[in-house]
Amino acid sequence: MDSIKSLRESAARLKADVLLIYTFDTSFHVGGQSYVPLSAISLVFLKNKEVTVTTTVSAALFDVRTESLFCLSEATAKESNNSSVWSTSAEVDDMRVSTEKLAFEQLIPEVEKTWSAILKQYASASI
Structure with missing residues (x-):
């Protein structure tokens, strides 16, 4: 699966109407500097610096x-x-x-709200 088109084709074979695609973007920051990926070797040189891990998960719903x-x-x-x-x-x-687990858990209610709005708008139009 290397494109949205290939994902859509697979979803169509399963007779799906909607496709949810999500991605994780995780970054590592050490004392104001970014490291991606953070390795065990680089950790040796940190010497009591603050490590911050930030994850953003994004989701898109496609027809x-x-x-x-x-x-x-x-x-x-x-x-x-x-x-x-x-x-x-x-x-x-x-x-x-x-952070990835927490971000995903926070995403689910957002997708649910959006899904409800989509159903309200499009389900009544098809009746």
Whole structure:
């Protein structure tokens, strides 16, 4: 699946009407500098600096047949922690997983609200 078109074609084979596509954008900041990806080697040089992980998850609802964009939704989560020479990449990865989970949990109510509005607008039009 390398394009929206290929995703739409797969959704059409499943007889879906709407396709939800979402992406995660996660960034790592250490003492005002950005690192992507943050590695265990770079953590050795942090020496008690604050590590901040920020994740934004974005979602788009498309009409499968026409590729019309119904809506966009977005949510962001951030987590900070102090790092030391003893920090590991696993600890920072745990922060990444935590922010991605929280951002996705915040996105779901936004998509639900938008979906309700889409149903209200388009379901009554097809009757």
